[in-house]
Amino acid sequence: MNNENLQIQMRKGVLELCILSILAKKDSYVPDIIEQLKEAKLIVVEGTLYPLMTRLKNEGFLSYNWVESRSGPPRKYYKLTPLGKILLKDQKKSWDDLIESVNMIIQK
Amino acid sequence: MKKTVNINISGIIFHIDEDAYDRLNHYLSTIKSYFTNAEGRDEIITDIESRISELLQEKLDGGKQVISIADIDEIITVMGEPEQIGAENTNNTHKEQSESEFKQKKRLYRDPDNKVLGGVCSGIASYFNTDPIWIRIAFVVALFLIGSSILIYILLWMIIPKAITTAEKLEMKGEPINISNIEKSIKEEIDGLKKNFHNLKEEAKETYAKNFRKQQPPTAAEKVADFFLLIGKYLIRSILIFLGLIFIIIGIFLIIGFITSLLNTNDLVWVSSMGVSSFSIPIFLRLLLSSPQQITLAIIGLILFVGIPLIMLIYNGIKLIFGYTYKKRIIGVSSFTLWFAGLIICLVVSVTILKSFAQRATISKKTELIQPKNNMLKVYINPKTIIDSISEYENKFEIGQWNMISINNETFRFGLPDLKIVSSENNFYQLQINYSSKGSSKEEATNRIQKIEYNALQNDTSLVLDPYYILKGNEKWRNQNIKIIIKVPLWKTIYISPEASRLLKSNNDNYETMKDLAGKQWIMTENGLKEYMANPLQNALDTLK
Numbered sequence: 001m002n003n004e005n006l007q008i009q010m011r012k013g014v015l016e017l018c019i020l021s022i023l024a025k026k027d028s029y030v031p032d033i034i035e036q037l038k039e040a041k042l043i044v045v046e047g048t049l050y051p052l053m054t055r056l057k058n059e060g061f062l063s064y065n066w067v068e069s070r071s072g073p074p075r076k077y078y079k080l081t082p083l084g085k086i087l088l089k090d091q092k093k094s095w096d097d098l099i100e101s102v103n104m105i106i107q108k
Numbered sequence: 109m110k111k112t113v114n115i116n117i118s119g120i121i122f123h124i125d126e127d128a129y130d131r132l133n134h135y136l137s138t139i140k141s142y143f144t145n146a147e148g149r150d151e152i153i154t155d156i157e158s159r160i161s162e163l164l165q166e167k168l169d170g171g172k173q174v175i176s177i178a179d180i181d182e183i184i185t186v187m188g189e190p191e192q193i194g195a196e197n198t199n200n201t202h203k204e205q206s207e208s209e210f211k212q213k214k215r216l217y218r219d220p221d222n223k224v225l226g227g228v229c230s231g232i233a234s235y236f237n238t239d240p241i242w243i244r245i246a247f248v249v250a251l252f253l254i255g256s257s258i259l260i261y262i263l264l265w266m267i268i269p270k271a272i273t274t275a276e277k278l279e280m281k282g283e284p285i286n287i288s289n290i291e292k293s294i295k296e297e298i299d300g301l302k303k304n305f306h307n308l309k310e311e312a313k314e315t316y317a318k319n320f321r322k323q324q325p326p327t328a329a330e331k332v333a334d335f336f337l338l339i340g341k342y343l344i345r346s347i348l349i350f351l352g353l354i355f356i357i358i359g360i361f362l363i364i365g366f367i368t369s370l371l372n373t374n375d376l377v378w379v380s381s382m383g384v385s386s387f388s389i390p391i392f393l394r395l396l397l398s399s400p401q402q403i404t405l406a407i408i409g410l411i412l413f414v415g416i417p418l419i420m421l422i423y424n425g426i427k428l429i430f431g432y433t434y435k436k437r438i439i440g441v442s443s444f445t446l447w448f449a450g451l452i453i454c455l456v457v458s459v460t461i462l463k464s465f466a467q468r469a470t471i472s473k474k475t476e477l478i479q480p481k482n483n484m485l486k487v488y489i490n491p492k493t494i495i496d497s498i499s500e501y502e503n504k505f506e507i508g509q510w511n512m513i514s515i516n517n518e519t520f521r522f523g524l525p526d527l528k529i530v531s532s533e534n535n536f537y538q539l540q541i542n543y544s545s546k547g548s549s550k551e552e553a554t555n556r557i558q559k560i561e562y563n564a565l566q567n568d569t570s571l572v573l574d575p576y577y578i579l580k581g582n583e584k585w586r587n588q589n590i591k592i593i594i595k596v597p598l599w600k601t602i603y604i605s606p607e608a609s610r611l612l613k614s615n616n617d618n619y620e621t622m623k624d625l626a627g628k629q630w631i632m633t634e635n636g637l638k639e640y641m642a643n644p645l646q647n648a649l650d651t652l653k
Binding site: 030031045046047048050051053054055057058069071072073074075076 | 119120139147152155156162187
């Protein structure tokens with residue numbers, strides 16, 4: 001139980017970094033992002049992403065374009081803003097630093 | 109066969125089974141409830157809705173026409189449970205969380221997990237941060253001191269909402285409601301690593317906020333405005349609490365008064381010393397109404413018509429004090445309906461009462477008095493009556509001239525007669541007594557007159573009057589009246605004892621005040637009564653004036 005919880009929390013912590021990384025490669029629609037996260041076994045449900053995307057957008061790290069869809073309502077394609085790119089770079093560095101620190105302790 | 113409904117999600121129309129619709133509706137509203145405080149809530153919901161719409165569209169691509177409950181379940185699996193979606197939100201908005209922690213206030217709820225009866229005491233204890241046992245002891249002690257504390261308990265039970273959801277339970281304990289806290293209250297564990305990740309992220313974000321979004325600190329004017337806004341809010345809040353207290357105090361006093369006057373069936377009807385009065389509604393109604401059914405009806409009408417506004421007064425007082433903003437339509441509508449029914453009943457009863465006062469009958473009895481030799485008639489009050497002096501009785505009930513006194517557990521219904529002294533049309537002293545009563549018809553009124561008991565006796569030169577008239581048996585009150593008219597021939601005199609003078613109406617035409625008349629000898633002149641002087645010349649002069 002405790003271990004499972006730890007895993008969930010760890011995944012959540014790096015989710016933002018993952019989304020930013022995915023968007024750095026290609027402008028994406030939320031289900032596309034989910035697809036990639038699922039492949040990496042990072043996220044289970046789709047709904048979790050919407051609040052996160054909206055918040056990142058409101059904080060100025062993301063922007064979006066409307067794209068017409070054949071099946072259903074128009075889709076929001078998100079992309080990184082310059083601010084988002086800087087955030088990504090910084091988070092990547094934090095992540096690397098953290099991995100390094102943690103590894104250092106674990107492998108001692 | 110199933111009933112379907114049409115729904116519109118993100119501008120696309122779907123046919124959907126009713127049960128599936130219910131599930132979807134519940135799902136969306138639960139999600140909404142997790143984002144009540146979140147910024148961009150509408151956008152999040154819109155995004156989720158349009159994605160659902162898209163997924164539904166995919167379901168229908170295979171030639172299916174109607175969305176079933178299984179489809180909705182599948183979509184919920186894909187999108188995730190509201191808890192999961194909501195949890196993501198709070199974990200990533202740490203700042204908002206701490207802000208709402210600061211604003212969090214306590215609410216009074218009933219505590220269902222820790223109850224003996226209705227959880228009122230434990231709820232109050234949570235509110236004041238004490239052990240419920242003290243509140244319970246206080247209630248039990250109050251029960252022995254004042255019996256009505258059980259009423260207060262029941263009232264509180266009705267008014268205070270029960271803490272059902274986890275959010276309400278947290279609110280009851282004064283802990284901030286947010287998803288993480290709800291989680292905490294369920295799991296009671298905090299993950300340290302999560303915090304570390306957060307701190308890293310927050311640090312990164314703050315660096316960027318500093319570099320790229322130069323936020324202006326609030327100006328002095330804004331700070332002052334905020335301060336006054338805060339003061340204003342507290343002021344309004346305290347005024348509301350004060351109003352609520354006044355509502356409750358007035359309400360409780362009136363309700364206690366109302367209930368005691370309903371339950372009071374003692375013979376003592378009207379206790380009026382120092383302005384504190386108690387009043388028996390049943391006895392009062394028994395005087396006016398003839399059948400027991402009518403009395404019961406009138407009491408039910410009064411309970412609804414008077415009691416409901418009083419309960420609503422207390423109810424709203426408590427709502428004001430604890431800042432409940434919920435509105436229960438059912439309470440408003442049902443209490444108004446009951447009150448209105450009470451109003452109708454009271455009107456019907458009032459009409460019945462008015463009808464029984466519709467007609468008046470008067471009977472006049474004339475007696476020639478034995479003419480006193482010395483041309484002076486003395487008027488006294490009968491001293492051998494049960495009630496010596498009405499003013500001595502504090503517990504008396506008055507309607508106009510009509511009184512009720514209880515002596516030795518026996519009720520006397522009696523009235524004070526009017527005494528009038530006029531000039532006689534002939535040379536004789538005469539006594540005339542007018543009996544009158546009201547009734548629904550002339551005959552009824554006349555019958556009621558027969559039940560008035562009043563005596564006026566003459567012995568030698570004096571006329572002895574009863575100080576009051578009595579209603580025989582269980583006679584109803586129909587404004588029964590007695591007028592005593594003493595006719596005095598011209599130039600003959602009358603003496604009125606101080607006790608008898610109390611029956612004189614002070615606003616009567618011929619003489620000045622009853623005070624002047626009391627205990628003196630008076631002479632009937634062409635201009636009415638004058639004080640009698642032993643010197644006849646003086647009398648003549650007075651007359652000329």
